Amino acid sequence: MHIVVCIKQVPDSAQIRVHPVTNTIMRQGVPAIVNPYDLFALEEALRLKDKFGGRVTVLCMGPPQAEDSLRKCVSFGADDAILVTDRAFAGADTLATSYALASAVKQIGKEQAVDMVFTGKQTVDGDTAQVGPGIAKRLGLQLLTYVSRIVEVDLEGRSITIERRAEGGVQVLKTALPCLITMLENTNTMRFASMPAMIHAARTQVRKWNKDQAGIEDVEKIGLKGSPTVVSKVFGPTPRNEKAEMLLVEESSLRDVSLNLIQRLFTRHPIIEQELLERQSA
Amino acid sequence: RKTELPEHLKAYKGVWVFLEHDRGHVHQVSWELLGSARKLADTLGAEVAGVLMGGPDEPLAQYAQEAFGYGADLCYVVHDPVLKGYRNEPFTKGLTDLVNRFQPEIMLLGATTMGRDLAGSVATTLQTGLTADCTELNIDPVSRALAATRPTFGGSLLCTIMTLAYRPQMATVRPRVMSMPKKEATRSGRIVEVEIGFEESSIVTKLLDFIPDASSNKINLAYADIIVSGGKGMKNADNFQLIWNLARVLGAEVGASRPVVQAGWVEAERQVGQTGKTVRPKLYIACGISGAIQHRVGMESADAIVAINNDPNAPIFDFAHYGIVGNAMTVLPALTEAFRSHLAVRSRAGAAAA
Ligand SMILES: Cc1cc2nc3c(=O)[nH]c(=O)nc-3n(C[C@H](O)[C@H](O)[C@H](O)COP(=O)(O)OP(=O)(O)OC[C@H]3O[C@@H](n4cnc5c(N)ncnc54)[C@H](O)[C@@H]3O)c2cc1C
Ligand SMILES: Cc1cc2nc3c(=O)[nH]c(=O)nc-3n(C[C@H](O)[C@H](O)[C@H](O)COP(=O)(O)OP(=O)(O)OC[C@H]3O[C@@H](n4cnc5c(N)ncnc54)[C@H](O)[C@@H]3O)c2cc1C
Numbered sequence: 001m002h003i004v005v006c007i008k009q010v011p012d013s014a015q016i017r018v019h020p021v022t023n024t025i026m027r028q029g030v031p032a033i034v035n036p037y038d039l040f041a042l043e044e045a046l047r048l049k050d051k052f053g054g055r056v057t058v059l060c061m062g063p064p065q066a067e068d069s070l071r072k073c074v075s076f077g078a079d080d081a082i083l084v085t086d087r088a089f090a091g092a093d094t095l096a097t098s099y100a101l102a103s104a105v106k107q108i109g110k111e112q113a114v115d116m117v118f119t120g121k122q123t124v125d126g127d128t129a130q131v132g133p134g135i136a137k138r139l140g141l142q143l144l145t146y147v148s149r150i151v152e153v154d155l156e157g158r159s160i161t162i163e164r165r166a167e168g169g170v171q172v173l174k175t176a177l178p179c180l181i182t183m184l185e186n187t188n189t190m191r192f193a194s195m196p197a198m199i200h201a202a203r204t205q206v207r208k209w210n211k212d213q214a215g216i217e218d219v220e221k222i223g224l225k226g227s228p229t230v231v232s233k234v235f236g237p238t239p240r241n242e243k244a245e246m247l248l249v250e251e252s253s254l255r256d257v258s259l260n261l262i263q264r265l266f267t268r269h270p271i272i273e274q275e276l277l278e279r280q281s282a
Numbered sequence: 283r284k285t286e287l288p289e290h291l292k293a294y295k296g297v298w299v300f301l302e303h304d305r306g307h308v309h310q311v312s313w314e315l316l317g318s319a320r321k322l323a324d325t326l327g328a329e330v331a332g333v334l335m336g337g338p339d340e341p342l343a344q345y346a347q348e349a350f351g352y353g354a355d356l357c358y359v360v361h362d363p364v365l366k367g368y369r370n371e372p373f374t375k376g377l378t379d380l381v382n383r384f385q386p387e388i389m390l391l392g393a394t395t396m397g398r399d400l401a402g403s404v405a406t407t408l409q410t411g412l413t414a415d416c417t418e419l420n421i422d423p424v425s426r427a428l429a430a431t432r433p434t435f436g437g438s439l440l441c442t443i444m445t446l447a448y449r450p451q452m453a454t455v456r457p458r459v460m461s462m463p464k465k466e467a468t469r470s471g472r473i474v475e476v477e478i479g480f481e482e483s484s485i486v487t488k489l490l491d492f493i494p495d496a497s498s499n500k501i502n503l504a505y506a507d508i509i510v511s512g513g514k515g516m517k518n519a520d521n522f523q524l525i526w527n528l529a530r531v532l533g534a535e536v537g538a539s540r541p542v543v544q545a546g547w548v549e550a551e552r553q554v555g556q557t558g559k560t561v562r563p564k565l566y567i568a569c570g571i572s573g574a575i576q577h578r579v580g581m582e583s584a585d586a587i588v589a590i591n592n593d594p595n596a597p598i599f600d601f602a603h604y605g606i607v608g609n610a611m612t613v614l615p616a617l618t619e620a621f622r623s624h625l626a627v628r629s630r631a632g633a634a635a636a
Contacts, residue, residue: 018438025435098406125435128414133370133402142486143370145399161490166368166395167304168500172491173369186550225283228411232422232429233442244589244599249608257613258620261588261604265565269586272564273628275507279533280629 001054001155003045004105005118006135007038007073009066013124023236034069037120039076039190041183044150045118046077046191052155054115055079057108061089061100067206075193075201082108086211091224094126098134099221100214105139107215116160117141117180129182136180144173145182153177284447294449297323298386300377301332301349301357302396304368305492308345310462310505311392313352315455317463318419319390320353322428325421331386332357335376337366343473350471352463357473358384364480367489368396374403376478381408383476386450388428390419393454405452411445412452417459427451436556437579458504458562459583501551503535508565511537511554511581512547515570515591515610519547524614525569531622537561537581539571555580569610573598590614 011030019026045056058073060066061084070081084104092100105117117139122129129145136143146165151172153160161174165184193201216222245264247257266273297319302309312332319330332349334342338361346357358380364372377400381389389404391397393415405412417440418431427444428451434441445451503509510532512525522542529536536552543553554561556576566584571577573589573596581587582601589602590610599605606613 013436016435016438018435023439025439094402094412095406095409127434128402128412129398130402130405130412130414133399134406137374137403137406143399143403144487145370146395163493164395166492167302167309169492169494171368171489172493173487174490175487227283228409228445228448229413229443230285230411230446231441232444234434235440235442237433237437237440240601244587244602244605246594246599246605246607248594249606249613254608254612254616255620257606257608258617259624261606261617262620262624265586265588265604269564272508272586275564276532276625277629277632280625281632 001048001052001115002057002112003048003054003116003118004057004059004108004114005038005042005045005073005078006059006101006131007042007069007120008035008123009033009060009062009069010035010123010125018236023234032065032069034072035120035123037122037124037183037185039120040185040187041118041120041181042073042076042078043188043190044181044183045116047188048116048150048153049077052153055112057082059101059104059108060084061092061097061104064208067208070206071201071204074204075198076191077197081204081206082209083206084209084214086214088211088219088223091227092222093227093229094128094130094134095228096222096226098131098138099226100216101131102135102138103215103217104209105135107209107213115177117178119180119182121146121182121184132180132182139180142175142179144175144179146184147181148184148187150181287447287449291449294385294387296329296331296384296386296388297326298331298333298389298450299354300389300391300397300400301334301345302392302394303334303336303340303345304396308348309392309394309457311394311397311455311457313348314457314460314462315390315392316349316352316354318455318460319388320463322388322419322421326387326426328387329355331355331384333377333380334358335360335362335365335373337361338363340366346471346473350469351465351467353469355471357471358476359473360476360478362478362480364482364485367492369485369487369489370399370403371485371487372480373400374407375480377404378407379478380476381450389450389452391452391454393456397454401452401454408450410448410450410452411443412454413443413445414454416453416455419453419455428453433556433579436576438575456560458560461562501535501549503537503552503554503559504561506535506561507563508532508534509537509554509561509563509581509584510534510567510569511539511571512542512569513539513571514541514545515572516542516547517570519545521611522547524611524618528567528614528618528621531618531625534565537566539574539577568598568602569614571598572596573601590617
């Protein structure tokens, strides 16, 4: 079985700060990490490899530094790592990103046919959840999003049964390989990388593909040029102009503070009190 | 790059909402979107259309009547056996066909597991722009294009995105972000029945089963009117019981910040914020929550926000309406008791007056 896992390198968003005056992102000193959601996809792919044998290839589109994230994935157990990197990809929105990644998957498939493509549910920076469906449509793969469990894979019969999170329940779907799965978070626990695996990863050659090596057929479809969405404005949120009405516990009894709050709240929002009373009588 | 709308796309007119329904009811986000679509269409002088796709026995005409009440002028209705129960392939084909035939300029979908699955597929098939998780939708006065605003980097910044040279302009919006429009039961509209003509045999993916969430599991945080939420300031799972106690007295849902979910004190479905639920209750009581931007974006449109925090400088007080500075472990029992007695007294007074 040959599985391609798409991973994105993202800034560790817990550490991102916005410049209060210029409203620009202060990236300096913010470490880059593998998009946390993608690790659930990688782990699931590695489990399938453990069970059925085969290979896991990790694929990333990004700047040359994204090599580090791919190495990290190799230390967890991926067999091969490919970084699609070219200035021509800069400024890509999700339509252009999925075109570039789909082209690269096709190239990978020329070396060894691909049975499954995995992506994370979404990223923590762009956060659109659109790239997975985009790759699937471009490659004509069956699309399975928000997968919470892989129930069964029948390699001989070329079929797969999965559970996917839907509104108000879980759908059980059966489809044919090849397919694309976007894996839901917290559905598995990422394995640890062993010391030898880390050493191996450090020595691994990440293959770097420019746009030609990635098999891009139409340069009009990549980067800024291939992106229908235009960012027209970036701005900070409007602060609320009135501060909270503050009640200090030190200044009166807990009971008085509580009654005071209830009185102010219900005077300003009589509808809340009304609904609470209706519920009580019902 | 292209920013001029090509001549052949200028014919695209009207604002569409994909009306999401499953097992007998329409998702409320669809009505919320009709409210937004109405405003956009009025600015453009265009019509609002709902799209309803489903099985032969599903009450799509009845859903269409409801859609008219919420602001739709017409509904495209597609009945087909292959559209019973959501599957990506037939819905993508169906919606793509409708777009190509009837040519809307804007299409909105809920950012649900169904809406995102479908929107990403349809936008790729149509090769057009799609903006995710928008919090504001306007018409740009200069270009007449859809100006879709979405929070980025967890809400610390907002960006406005437009699709200038492609149609339709697509956007998804999370449940509860847009306010619910008023229903006018007497409003009516046109139904346009459309045949798609799919063969089940041509569709690869089969829906084997649907396992509904156990009812005890149905945490309807997004649509709760009152939410009592606890954060890491509650210190441990035992103290978190105080949140439940207040919630019980108010008939409220319990919410939480992300660290509380990560610590396993409550289920993941209770997380409020960027990576949890967006909520829009009438009353949100935040206890021991600092008010980080990722939490704020999920709850700041509550009508009334009460914050209880022992740090007078906690960021939550910058956007709460009422603040109690004190130890949640002692404030909560007192507040719970005060609500209980106030409501008891008032309902007795009400009963006596009646
Ligand atoms: C703040 C911000 C807002 C944006 N808003 C929009 C928008 O509304 N519409 C739009 O079209 N574009 C938008 N973009 C651009 C978009 O983020 C980029 O196109 C990005 O390359 C991919 O989208 P994503 O990060 O949303 O990925 P998602 O679609 O959320 O990613 C899903 C999965 O796809 C895979 N994946 C994604 N990117 C890569 C990659 N480079 N390499 C390998 N695998 C990958 C990962 O497995 C990931 O888990 C936005 C970008 C930013 C920074
Ligand atoms: C990518 C990303 C996504 C995220 N998504 C979310 C999300 O969806 N939702 C979310 O909530 N967070 C999210 N976060 C985390 C967010 O940044 C904050 O870390 C989190 O909201 C803080 O939770 P908290 O307020 O409960 O805890 P803390 O920040 O630890 O705050 C605890 C508060 O309790 C107060 N306190 C302490 N003791 C008492 C007491 N005895 N009585 C009263 N008050 C007390 C303290 O003064 C403090 O203000 C996300 C972060 C990242 C990086």
